[in-house]
Amino acid sequence: MTVELDLNVLLDRINPGRRDFLKATAAGAGALAAGGLVNLSAVREAKAFAYEPYPRDDELTTVVTSCAHNCGSRHMLVAHKKGDVIVRLSTDDGRYQEGGHFGKDTLEEPQLRACLRGRAYRQRLYSAERLLYPMVRVGKRGEGKFKRVSWDEALDYVARKMIAIKNQYGSTALLDQSYAGASYGVLHKSDQIEGLLGRFMGMFGCRTNSWSVPSYQGTTTSSRWTFGTIEDGNEDDTYAHSKLMIMWGWNPAYTFHGGNTFYYMRKAKQNGCKFVLIDPQYTDSAAAYDAWWIPIKPNTDAAMMAGMAHYIFTNNLQDQAFIDKFCLGMDAGTMPEWTAHSPNGKENFKDYILGTYDGVPKTPEWAAGICGVKAEDIKKLAHMYATTKPAALKASWAPGRAHFGEQYNRMAAALQAMTGNIGVLGGCAEGVGKAWHAEAVAYPYDQYANLWFASIKSDRWAHCVLNYPNVKREEIGLWPRQDKLDGVIPNIKGIFWQGSDWFNQLTNINKEIQAIEKMELVVCMDSTITPSGLFADVLFPIASHFERHDVALPWYKGHYYIHRPKVIQPLGESKTDFQVFTELAYRIGHLTGIGDHFGKSYNPKAGRNYFNYDDDVDEAYLREWWETKVMAHQHVTMSWDDFKKHGVYKFKLDQPHVAFREQIEQGKPFATPSGKIEILSSELAVVDDWTRTRYGSHIPSIPKWIEPTEYLDSPIAKKYPFHLISPHPRWRTHSIFNNCAWLRETYEQEVTLNASDAAKLGIKTGDTVEIWNDRGGVVVPAYVTERVHPGVLVLHEGAWMDRDAEGWDRAGNPDFLTDDAPSPAGAFAYNNAQVRIRKTDKAHRPGWDQLATSRSHVFRRDN
Amino acid sequence: MSEEKDLDKIKQAVKRRKKEVYTPVVPETQLGFIHHNVDCIGCRACEIACKDKNGLAPGPRFRRVMYIEGGTFPEVYAYKVNMSCNHCAEPACLPTCPTGAIYKRKKDGIVDIDSSLCIGCRRCEAACPYGAPQFIPEQNIVSKCNMCVDEIDAGRKPYCVMACMMRVLDIGPIDKLAAGQYETKAMAPGEQPVRAVKNLADPELTKPSIVFVPHSKGKVE
Numbered sequence A: 001m002t003v004e005l006d007l008n009v010l011l012d013r014i015n016p017g018r019r020d021f022l023k024a025t026a027a028g029a030g031a032l033a034a035g036g037l038v039n040l041s042a043v044r045e046a047k048a049f050a051y052e053p054y055p056r057d058d059e060l061t062t063v064v065t066s067c068a069h070n071c072g073s074r075h076m077l078v079a080h081k082k083g084d085v086i087v088r089l090s091t092d093d094g095r096y097q098e099g100g101h102f103g104k105d106t107l108e109e110p111q112l113r114a115c116l117r118g119r120a121y122r123q124r125l126y127s128a129e130r131l132l133y134p135m136v137r138v139g140k141r142g143e144g145k146f147k148r149v150s151w152d153e154a155l156d157y158v159a160r161k162m163i164a165i166k167n168q169y170g171s172t173a174l175l176d177q178s179y180a181g182a183s184y185g186v187l188h189k190s191d192q193i194e195g196l197l198g199r200f201m202g203m204f205g206c207r208t209n210s211w212s213v214p215s216y217q218g219t220t221t222s223s224r225w226t227f228g229t230i231e232d233g234n235e236d237d238t239y240a241h242s243k244l245m246i247m248w249g250w251n252p253a254y255t256f257h258g259g260n261t262f263y264y265m266r267k268a269k270q271n272g273c274k275f276v277l278i279d280p281q282y283t284d285s286a287a288a289y290d291a292w293w294i295p296i297k298p299n300t301d302a303a304m305m306a307g308m309a310h311y312i313f314t315n316n317l318q319d320q321a322f323i324d325k326f327c328l329g330m331d332a333g334t335m336p337e338w339t340a341h342s343p344n345g346k347e348n349f350k351d352y353i354l355g356t357y358d359g360v361p362k363t364p365e366w367a368a369g370i371c372g373v374k375a376e377d378i379k380k381l382a383h384m385y386a387t388t389k390p391a392a393l394k395a396s397w398a399p400g401r402a403h404f405g406e407q408y409n410r411m412a413a414a415l416q417a418m419t420g421n422i423g424v425l426g427g428c429a430e431g432v433g434k435a436w437h438a439e440a441v442a443y444p445y446d447q448y449a450n451l452w453f454a455s456i457k458s459d460r461w462a463h464c465v466l467n468y469p470n471v472k473r474e475e476i477g478l479w480p481r482q483d484k485l486d487g488v489i490p491n492i493k494g495i496f497w498q499g500s501d502w503f504n505q506l507t508n509i510n511k512e513i514q515a516i517e518k519m520e521l522v523v524c525m526d527s528t529i530t531p532s533g534l535f536a537d538v539l540f541p542i543a544s545h546f547e548r549h550d551v552a553l554p555w556y557k558g559h560y561y562i563h564r565p566k567v568i569q570p571l572g573e574s575k576t577d578f579q580v581f582t583e584l585a586y587r588i589g590h591l592t593g594i595g596d597h598f599g600k601s602y603n604p605k606a607g608r609n610y611f612n613y614d615d616d617v618d619e620a621y622l623r624e625w626w627e628t629k630v631m632a633h634q635h636v637t638m639s640w641d642d643f644k645k646h647g648v649y650k651f652k653l654d655q656p657h658v659a660f661r662e663q664i665e666q667g668k669p670f671a672t673p674s675g676k677i678e679i680l681s682s683e684l685a686v687v688d689d690w691t692r693t694r695y696g697s698h699i700p701s702i703p704k705w706i707e708p709t710e711y712l713d714s715p716i717a718k719k720y721p722f723h724l725i726s727p728h729p730r731w732r733t734h735s736i737f738n739n740c741a742w743l744r745e746t747y748e749q750e751v752t753l754n755a756s757d758a759a760k761l762g763i764k765t766g767d768t769v770e771i772w773n774d775r776g777g778v779v780v781p782a783y784v785t786e787r788v789h790p791g792v793l794v795l796h797e798g799a800w801m802d803r804d805a806e807g808w809d810r811a812g813n814p815d816f817l818t819d820d821a822p823s824p825a826g827a828f829a830y831n832n833a834q835v836r837i838r839k840t841d842k843a844h845r846p847g848w849d850q851l852a853t854s855r856s857h858v859f860r861r862d863n
Numbered sequence B: 001m002s003e004e005k006d007l008d009k010i011k012q013a014v015k016r017r018k019k020e021v022y023t024p025v026v027p028e029t030q031l032g033f034i035h036h037n038v039d040c041i042g043c044r045a046c047e048i049a050c051k052d053k054n055g056l057a058p059g060p061r062f063r064r065v066m067y068i069e070g071g072t073f074p075e076v077y078a079y080k081v082n083m084s085c086n087h088c089a090e091p092a093c094l095p096t097c098p099t100g101a102i103y104k105r106k107k108d109g110i111v112d113i114d115s116s117l118c119i120g121c122r123r124c125e126a127a128c129p130y131g132a133p134q135f136i137p138e139q140n141i142v143s144k145c146n147m148c149v150d151e152i153d154a155g156r157k158p159y160c161v162m163a164c165m166m167r168v169l170d171i172g173p174i175d176k177l178a179a180g181q182y183e184t185k186a187m188a189p190g191e192q193p194v195r196a197v198k199n200l201a202d203p204e205l206t207k208p209s210i211v212f213v214p215h216s217k218g219k220v221e
Helices: A007-014 A021-026 A121-125 A151-169 A196-204 A217-227 A236-241 A261-270 A284-288 A301-314 A320-326 A337-341 A349-354 A364-371 A375-387 A405-418 A458-467 A509-516 A577-591 A597-602 A615-633 A640-646 A661-666 A755-761 B007-021 B045-053 B123-127 B149-153 B159-163 B174-178
Strands: A061-066 A076-082 A085-090 A135-137 A146-148 A174-176 A208-210 A244-248 A274-278 A292-294 A391-395 A454-456 A494-498 A521-526 A538-541 A550-552 A560-564 A648-650 A722-725 A751-754 A768-773 A776-785 A792-795 A833-839 A860-862 B031-036 B064-072 B075-083 B102-104 B111-113 B134-136 B141-143 B169-173 B210-213
Touching: A061 A560, A085 A121, A085 B045, A135 A151, A151 A174, A151 A494, A151 A521, A151 A538, A151 A577, A174 A196, A196 A494, A196 A577, A196 A597, A217 A405, A236 A261, A244 A375, A261 A284, A274 A284, A274 A375, A284 B075, A301 A349, A301 A364, A301 A375, A301 A405, A320 A405, A364 A375, A375 A391, A391 A405, A454 A458, A458 A509, A550 A615, A560 A640, A577 A597, A615 A640, A640 A648, A751 A755, A755 A776, A755 A833, B031 B075, B031 B174, B045 B064, B045 B159, B111 B141, B159 B169, B169 B174, B174 B210
Parallel strands: A174 A208, A174 A494, A208 A454, A244 A274, A244 A391, A274 A292, A494 A521, A521 A538, A722 A792, A751 A776, A860 B064, B031 B210
Antiparallel strands: A061 A076, A076 A085, A135 A146, A135 A538, A550 A560, A560 A648, A722 A833, A751 A792, A768 A776, A768 A833, B031 B169, B064 B075, B102 B111, B134 B141
């Protein structure tokens, strides 16, 4: 915008005798509606305001869509566009839903208001990092030198290379590292299991799958063992009914699993609910809900929970009727007979807690010695939890992202069960927390979906590549098969990243950097360049979710669908993932002599012109999905055309959705082998050869405290005395949005440490520090506070790596420090890394001009 | 050495000068903000919505969520104070403007800067005790929150309010808000808003059109 000063107007203003400007500003004022602001019939003022010329919302084209990145929630975005450019975004204001009007925001149908990340989408969409053309690498791998090529050249190169790799190395040579980063929709989907890439590579006949989920594998495995499902979540609105909410490692002020979780919790607070936070950090959630903060040493949560269980059992505060009716292996009375002869299932939980087997009662005093929480506080919390009804113990994912993280989640499930807080309104069985079974797949989902020829723990790929062929199946968590491929170690020679920045996001990046040297083909499909993309051979520019037709839904909570039309035409030469895979399938078919067969089977509704024109085909898939799945299975009567017109469909539930309500109220069996809540896992009880399981090593059948390899009291802490945790940031979604300047203004990538530690080390807020261990080192600014447990460092995950010549990451990505050895059940070890820290002369490189953008410190005050 | 100054005379002169330059507009209804300092999760969605709405480059921030924390481990506390322009009853910025670019709307008391008149002298920036005016170097002008007058005139609420995920930020007639008589989700039943919290300039300076539901540690005696 240029500023043109109109001299006559200026003279009017500075010479009051010429005209009374104040009078002019007040002219034509529309009266406010009595008692309120909303008066749609108000006469619009003729007076120009400050930023004229400026298009008002009502003069722009308005399109309802949603955000689309890898967080658990999904919120409405409303694009206001001029021509084919989105000039601003707003969010749900109640107008768009059926029967809606401006300002409608009820507890039954709350507005789906987007968070700061969603509101920053224009900066991601129109960023300088946006990929607009296919590119191929011309420099060394990782050097970041590419040249622009035609789609024809890029696709042909990839198709020929895929065929050559499969022919030479076999059906496990291509590694699928797709993830949910760029494209959470029902049609254009990137995912480890349900994604478009998995089906494409599976049909091609060459795919090694990555089975463990970085975010929550410990939790997932625990929920499946205990309840037989990951759908152990209550809908958001149930929180408003809790009398006590224990947030265990949970920070809903930062991470979202539902549309309005945090808001319903505010309602709970207003209803008199008491909040407790167990966390190494005093988070914004603790502040907002005025919680009792219990600081805990990281990775000792299972010990504290065992101490609580001991208090509850020894004071006879457990809900014995609930245990007797619904639980397996909670105590001697709920042990099935067969386990006495099983290889791994002879112990019950209560006797473990009481110390019957090992002579160590897991008393609150015992737990206090491990977790650092005073025994008195453990008892007080246990008493509160056992005697307040209903009470929600929300066991979040973060403490489970550690060695033996699954034990924490299973221990939580045992507490939830022994207090009878499962299946009741205001209680909680989470866990994973998936609260509904959405109809989530609109593309062909058939016998080829998630077809794989080897499947490994996701964080073991570098270990597998670097040690091939001298790798044991248990080292990489090889998933058992029933055919001759069982136990065959994959010889990985190529990687596909679809909607995935895994190279930047998995553990122990330095090991990955060694491993990627051995790859013969690395393909990255994304809408922007990413740190992973810099290591690719071929970059495919992918249309963002504003540039393709889809429907959005939240993963876990919030019963709603949001229509996502093609708001603008794809930027540059970008194409959708679906278009790229379809065209690759045609090309591979022709190169291998099967003609159109592959392409036609991969995308049955499309012809080969799909690469250039996708509107009708995408519409057909989505309409079919809506009519045959959503309308047929979910009691939805709104037609597809009406849904498109409104842009959003919000379910109204007859009663708040509570997981396992049917099991508790109506006696429906749980989906476990025994039909009970399995505190003792039937699956684990019968295992005798752990190397032939995907776990690779022994796991007890009941929840136990198991000392992890790295924590504040482990031997390695003598060398590396600080425990680094790497929680999810608020200002990014993993690594997504790291390049958005507006969001940079709200934060700095910085390490948080306790003031007493900082005083000993001579570190002040704003000092640059280096943090290192045997795996790597990073350079970041420090933030000194009283809000974190002494001995703990907090460094948020997702910073875009930026290595110097010596291998220090100047951007501060914690995954240069984390361990790539996962827990047996698959949990990533993101939250146990012992490190050292000191002041440094090395410069931090935030990736942008620090002075021009980041100002978060300015607003911090003490007292 | 000069004679003793007649303090009363000086006061009279200052008063006269002030009066000659600017008589505050008395709006028909003064709109203002309410913010719940405790229930705010500090997500800054309001800030980003504002940046997007106003097309701001990195640097200027019309709305700023301040993070306040204190105490000693493990007895700590934290709260947020969220502020943009307070559309003061007696705006300190307005009389400093040499071009008359700053004005206060008669109908709702919104204080705005006409960017076509601003010469970027930044006097208003220095005068405001709340840091509301923001310099935009690319355009050499000062800009600030205008409470989204376009939305207000269309009968809606500003972008920041409509962005608030926790519904702790709202606008309304400030006298009703201050008296706790305006129905809003920003405060819970039984809560009483206040005009001043710690770490902020004395509201008597400019009579800002904003009230807060304070944190116990943020209360001003």
